[in-house]
Amino acid sequence: MLPASITNVQAAGDPADGERLARQWCAACHVVADDQTNGTEAVPSFTEIAKTRGFNEATLTGFLADPHPKMPDMSLTNREISNLASYILSRGN
Ligand code: HEC
Numbered sequence: 350m351l352p353a354s355i356t357n358v359q360a361a362g363d364p365a366d367g368e369r370l371a372r373q374w375c376a377a378c379h380v381v382a383d384d385q386t387n388g389t390e391a392v393p394s395f396t397e398i399a400k401t402r403g404f405n406e407a408t409l410t411g412f413l414a415d416p417h418p419k420m421p422d423m424s425l426t427n428r429e430i431s432n433l434a435s436y437i438l439s440r441g442n
Pocket residue numbers: 370371374375376377378379391392393398402409412413417419420421423433
């Protein structure tokens with residue numbers, strides 16, 4: 350078991366698969382990775398989301414299961430949501 354100080358910034362999913370999903374499904378609007386140069390100014394980057402929006406695994410997975418009206422509902426599976434949350438939270442490190 351990892352100490353709470355580590356587990357509370359990481360989600361249970363697979364961040365590598367989350368990155369693949371993010372590049373496929375989220376990069377049209379969000380800057381999802383450091384090497385991505387195109388994105389929309391009006392949409393927060395994943396690093397910003399991880400660092401400044403105060404999300405943890407529970408609130409992030411909750412958001413992705415029932416997204417904000419400004420965002421399309423992508424009908425992600427629980428597994429995809431978990432992997433995406435894991436990847437997004439890893440960007441805040
Ligand atoms: C069609 C454009 C679009 C796509 C595609 C998109 N988003 Fe978003 N997303 C937005 C916008 C716009 C906002 C800002 C909403 C706001 O601040 O009101 C946002 C906000 C967010 C937030 C932060 C919400 C908050 O309250 O701070 C998260 C987390 C997020 N998106 C995750 C994702 C993930 C994960 C994907 C891919 C599975 C994705 N988005 C795909 C447009 C998009």
